[in-house]
Amino acid sequence: YGRAEGVLGDLAGATGLRDRLWLATKVWTRGREAGIAQIEQSYARLRTQRLDLLQIHNLLDWQEHLPTLRALQADGRVRYTGITHYRADAHAELERVLAAERFDWLQVNYSLAEPEADERLLPFCHERGIAVMVNRPFADGALFSRVKDRSLPPWAAEVGCASWGQFFLRWILANPAVTCVIPATSKPKHLADNSA
Secondary structure (H helix, E strand, C coil), X not given: CCXXXXXXXXXXXXXXXXXXXXXEEEECCCCHHHHHHHHHHHHHHHCCCXXXXXEEHHHCCHHHHHHHHHHHHHCCCEEEEEEECCCHHHHXXXXXXXXXXXXXXXXXXXXXXXXXXXXXXXXXXXXXXXXXXXXCCCCCCHHHHHCCCCCCCHHHHHHCCXXXXXXHHHHHHCCCCCCEECCCCCCHHHHHHHHC
């Protein structure tokens, strides 16, 4: 979102770390030509000609973008393809799309506050070898509001959790269908805590 691709491209170029990064982005527009233009803009901003993961965000015009993703994958410019959504009311449609077309990744909301993906979608992906990236792990901060004046239970330390953020992330990562979590933060102290 915003300037993230450009900032990451600049940092990767300035530090020489490009070959050590795993790059993922998404297409989120209507129409084939607009999608191609947006994807090419992502390549330019990220200063790369190869993406590890290209996702169709929120299923927006997914049937129109799918041939573009397939062509980029066939050309070696995209390693994996995926689809995303951030709402539980889209889970049934995500499952229908994943049953109809082969995608390598799914990005979906899943947390203690939004556990619906575990009913069908996560087992579906696990059975079919589809990697799962979890978004909204803190439900836009709602989980922190629920525990605001509470201490972590003593047993949390036994499973390596020193904060509520770590506890919420550990719960998500305990699901065998989950490949990774994207906590989304702009604060370095939260980045360090989430990484721990």
